[in-house]
Amino acid sequence: ETGVTQSPTHLIKTRGQQVTLRCSSQSGHNTVSWYQQALGQGPQFIFQYYREEENGRGNFPPRFSGLQFPNYSSELNVNALELDDSALYLCASMTAGGETQYFGPGTRLLVL
Amino acid sequence: GENVEQHPSTLSVQEGDSAVIKCTYSDSASNYFPWYKQELGKRPQLIIDIRSNVGEKKDQRIAVTLNKTAKHFSLHITETQPEDSAVYFCAASKGFNKFYFGSGTKLNVKP
Numbered sequence: 585e586t587g588v589t590q591s592p593t594h595l596i597k598t599r600g601q602q603v604t605l606r607c608s609s610q611s612g613h614n615t616v617s618w619y620q621q622a623l624g625q626g627p628q629f630i631f632q633y634y635r636e637e638e639n640g641r642g643n644f645p646p647r648f649s650g651l652q653f654p655n656y657s658s659e660l661n662v663n664a665l666e667l668d669d670s671a672l673y674l675c676a677s678m679t680a681g682g683e684t685q686y687f688g689p690g691t692r693l694l695v696l
Numbered sequence: 697g698e699n700v701e702q703h704p705s706t707l708s709v710q711e712g713d714s715a716v717i718k719c720t721y722s723d724s725a726s727n728y729f730p731w732y733k734q735e736l737g738k739r740p741q742l743i744i745d746i747r748s749n750v751g752e753k754k755d756q757r758i759a760v761t762l763n764k765t766a767k768h769f770s771l772h773i774t775e776t777q778p779e780d781s782a783v784y785f786c787a788a789s790k791g792f793n794k795f796y797f798g799s800g801t802k803l804n805v806k807p
Contacts, residue, residue: 617795626702626785626797627740640793643697674739683728683747683792687739 587611588677588688596694597665605660605691609677615639616658617685618650621672633658634680670695698723700788702798709776710806717801719786720768726788726796729762729769734800735782743784744771776805 587610597603609616615634619627629642633652647663656677662669672692676685699722709715721729730745746753746760746769753760757776762769773780786798 619797624800626700626787626799627795628797629795632793634793640791642794678792681792683730683745684742685730685795687741689739 588613588675588686590673590675590688590691592691593689594692594694596696598696599665599667601665602661602663603665603693605662605673605675605693607658607660607675607677607688609656609658609675610686613677613679613682613686614656615678615680615682616652616656617676617678618658618660619674619676620644620669621674621690623671627674630660665695667695669693698726698788698790698794698796700786700796700798702786702801704801705799706802706804708804708806711776711778713776715771715773715776715780715803715805717771717784717786717803718768719770719788719798720766721788721796722767723788723790724764724767726790728789728792729760730787730789730795731760731771732785732787732797733782734785740785773803776803778805778807781805 589608617632618630621627632640636652651659672690676687727748732740734740759772
C-alpha cells in the first residue's frame with residue numbers, strides 16, 4: 585500500500601453546505617492532484633498543487649478550491665454543495681518531475 | 697482540453713484468453729499515457745505506462761502500445777487470470793500537471 589492518506593473516509597452533507605477534504609501526500613512527494621470520480625466513471629481532474637501553488641486546473645467551477653501546506657499535505661474545499669457533487673474524491677501525490685501518481689483511498693461524499 | 701475515449705466499457709473473457717482495451721486521445725501534445733487498475737472499493741493503482749517517444753512497453757503479461765499518428769493507445773493482457781478482474785482506466789497527460797482519464801473498462805475474467 586502507498587503512503588497517501590485521506591480524511592474523512594465518508595461524509596454526508598446537505599445541498600448548499602461547504603465541505604473540506606484532506607490529503608496527506610506520500611513522504612517525499614511535493615505535488616498533489618485532486619480528482620472527482622462519479623459512480624461508474626473515470627476520475628475527473630480538478631486541480632494540482634505544487635509547492636503550495638495551483639499548478640494546473642481542470643474544468644471545475646471556482647467553488648472548488650484548494651490549498652497545499654508547507655508539509656505538502658492538501659485540502660479540497662467545495663462551497664455551495666450541489667447534488668451532483670456526490671462522488672468519490674481522490675487525491676494523488678507524486679514527486680516533482682516524476683511520472684507516477686500514487687492515489688489515496690478516497691473520501692466518499694454524499695450530498696442530500 | 698484533452699478528451700480521452702475508452703472502449704469497450706465492459707469486456708468478458710475466459711481465463712487464459714487475451715484482453716485488449718483501447719483508448720484514443722485528442723491533444724497531439726500529450727506525452728504520457730498511464731494505465732490504472734481499480735478493484736471494487738479500492739484506489740486506482742498504476743499497472744503500466746508509456747511515454748510518447750516509445751511505441752511499445754511490456755511488463756510480464758501486460759503490454760501497452762502507442763500510435764502517435766493515430767492518437768490511440770492500447771492495453772494488452774495475455775493469459776488472463778480471475779484476479780485480473782477489475783476496472784481499468786487509461787489516462788493521458790501533457791507536462792504531468794493535468795491528467796485526463798477515460799471512462800473505464802470493466803474486465804471480467806471467467807474461470
